[in-house]
Amino acid sequence: MRNTLHFRGIVRSVLFGAALTTAACTFTSCDQDAAEALSPQEKLDAVSENGAIIPGQYIVVFNQDENLRADQSATYEQRINAVRSAGRSILEANGVQNVQIEQAFGKAITGVAARLSEGEVAKLRNDPRVAYIENDRIVMLAKPGSGGGGSTGQETPWGITRVGGATSGAGKTAWVIDSGIDLDHPDLNVDAGRSFTAFTSGRDNTPDDNNGHGTHVAGTIAALDNSVGVIGVAHGATVVAVKVLDARGSGSYSGVIAGVDYVAANGKSGDVANMSLGGPVSQALDDAVKAAANTGVKFALAAGNDGADANNSSPARANGANIYTVSAMDINDRLASFSNYGNPPVDYAAPGVSIKSTWKGGAYNTISGTSMASPHVAGLLLLGNVTTSGYVSGDKDSTPDPIAHN
Numbered sequence: 001m002r003n004t005l006h007f008r009g010i011v012r013s014v015l016f017g018a019a020l021t022t023a024a025c026t027f028t029s030c031d032q033d034a035a036e037a038l039s040p041q042e043k044l045d046a047v048s049e050n051g052a053i054i055p056g057q058y059i060v061v062f063n064q065d066e067n068l069r070a071d072q073s074a075t076y077e078q079r080i081n082a083v084r085s086a087g088r089s090i091l092e093a094n095g096v097q098n099v100q101i102e103q104a105f106g107k108a109i110t111g112v113a114a115r116l117s118e119g120e121v122a123k124l125r126n127d128p129r130v131a132y133i134e135n136d137r138i139v140m141l142a143k144p145g146s147g148g149g150g151s152t153g154q155e156t157p158w159g160i161t162r163v164g165g166a167t168s169g170a171g172k173t174a175w176v177i178d179s180g181i182d183l184d185h186p187d188l189n190v191d192a193g194r195s196f197t198a199f200t201s202g203r204d205n206t207p208d209d210n211n212g213h214g215t216h217v218a219g220t221i222a223a224l225d226n227s228v229g230v231i232g233v234a235h236g237a238t239v240v241a242v243k244v245l246d247a248r249g250s251g252s253y254s255g256v257i258a259g260v261d262y263v264a265a266n267g268k269s270g271d272v273a274n275m276s277l278g279g280p281v282s283q284a285l286d287d288a289v290k291a292a293a294n295t296g297v298k299f300a301l302a303a304g305n306d307g308a309d310a311n312n313s314s315p316a317r318a319n320g321a322n323i324y325t326v327s328a329m330d331i332n333d334r335l336a337s338f339s340n341y342g343n344p345p346v347d348y349a350a351p352g353v354s355i356k357s358t359w360k361g362g363a364y365n366t367i368s369g370t371s372m373a374s375p376h377v378a379g380l381l382l383l384g385n386v387t388t389s390g391y392v393s394g395d396k397d398s399t400p401d402p403i404a405h406n
Contacts, residue, residue, distance in 0.1 A: 051279055057102065057136040058121055059254055059284045061111035062090070062129055076265040079106035087112040090130070094123045102136075103198070103254040108264035108288040113254030134284055139251045139277065147212050147359030148366070151187075151229040158331055159220070159351030160233055163376050164389070164406030166225065169234025172382040174221045175273040175297070176375075177259045178214030180207050180243035182360045187229040188218055188239055195241035196262045198255035203247060210247030212360040216367060217276050219358030220375035221382070229364055230357055233379025233406070245277070253282055260288040269296025274378040275315060276302040276371035282314040289315045293322035300378035302370035303327045304340035307396070317345050324381065327392070327401050328352025328373040334394045339370055341396040349392045349401035350376035377404045 062083075074082065084104040091099045096116060103113040113136055116124070124130050160166050173191070183192045183206075195207035209215045218239040223232035244259040245251040256277065263273050273292070278301070293299050301318065303310045303325050310316040316325050325345040328336040330353040335341065339352065352373030359365035380386045389405035 052138045054136045056115050058116050058133050059113050059136050060133050061109055061131045061284055063131045080104045083110055094127055096120050103258045105261040108261045108291040136252050136254045147363040151364055154227050156231050157356045159355050159376055162351050163404055166231045166235045167383050169222055169237030169382050172237040173271045174237055174378055175240045175242050175263045176214050176218050177242040177275045178217055179211035179245040180209035180214045181218045181239055181241035182215040183208045185358055185362055187223045187358050191238050191240050197243040198258045207241035207243045209360045211249050215360050216357045217274055217375045221379040223358055234382040237382050257285055257288045260292050264292035264295050267297040272298045272378045272381045274300045274375050276374050278304055278313050278316050285314045286318045289318045290320045298322045298381045300374045301325045302374040303346050305338040305369050306340055307338055308340055310340040310342040310345050319345050324377055326350050326374040326377045328370040329392045333392055335392045343397055343399040346401050348377055348404035350404045380404055380406055
């Protein structure tokens with residue numbers, strides 16, 4: 001398995017006549033047209049950053065003892081502040097002075113991301129209040145494309161038809177843990193008020209999507225039945241942006257965990273969260289997803305695009321109640337060449353090749369990847385239980401994945 005933290009890869013084509021080139025991707029966003037526009041050095045620089053350890057930054061997860069449990073009546077902000085304060089005290093007790101806390105987690109897991117020296121980490125590992133510590137890592141996308149143009153009439157993408165067609169998702173909520181969502185896209189019902197960003201400064205200090213990928217995911221789940229553009233599996237459902245990747249498609253494990261933590265605190269039983277991202281094994285990320293799913297929120301996870309065993313990737317390998325890992329297939333029900341595999345953790349296959357959906361700037365785009373398969377299942381989960389309509393061919397393990405269906 002490549003040691004990369006990745007955005008569940010995509011392969012892109014501009015609408016209006018460009019042929020789609022499907023390629024096996026690492027878990028980075030393999031936006032093919034955009035990648036070809038980069039110089040050789042830029043390509044090398046992008047690859048070298050994917051999954052790279054953030055020097056001096058660590059995720060510190062605390063044990064859930066009574067000293068760290070916030071009042072259950074507290075707001076999420078109060079819980080985060082309580083953990084930040086307790087975390088600072090624990091770090092200072094271990095000789096960490098003037099600590100810089102990057103993120104705090106107060107619901108799915110209890111902990112912080114902080115700037116630490118190796119010596120400070122070694123000392124913290126011996127503190128009984130600390131459960132475990134892991135390196136924080138970068139997640140980095142290839143440079144995004146500009147997307148397609150507008151739309152003159154509504155169409156039903158082939159993937160929507162293959163999973164059983166579009167059904168009203170009115171009154172349902174999907175949390176899209178991604179690059180944000182185009183907040184005023186005419187084909188989406190976005191709840192900007194509940195949306196979240198893990199970034200505290202710069203142009204990404206809003207949940208609006210400056211990349212495109214998160215908007216694409218949202219459209220497959222819930223694009224409106226409104227005579228323009230496309231239609232989603234659970235059309236008209238409310239989508240909430242949980243931005244953990246910036247305009248460049250760059251973020252961190254700690255930012256992703258902060259997004260999962262936010263959903264755990266604010267979602268409700270019956271809601272669905274989609275995670276079309278992942279990377280090397282992370283106990284903290286897996287633990288956060290499992291805990292968030294235990295609140296009753298159902299999680300759809302992209303299996304990944306390394307053409308490898310999904311058991312070597314987080315959060316794809318996370319297993320448990322309300323967690324569904326999704327591989328990608330093409331229009332002929334064949335497992336996509338780039339798709340990860342493994343049963344467990346893969347629960348379903350769904351359409352993930354040449355998928356048209358919404359894009360940033362009110363536009364539309366056609367891309368490929370397990371990023372595109374997962375939101376098909378997220379939409380089905382909003383509608384109720386997922387059934388099966390056949391099995392993929394060409395699976396790389398001994399158990400062909402069942403094809404998700406309404």
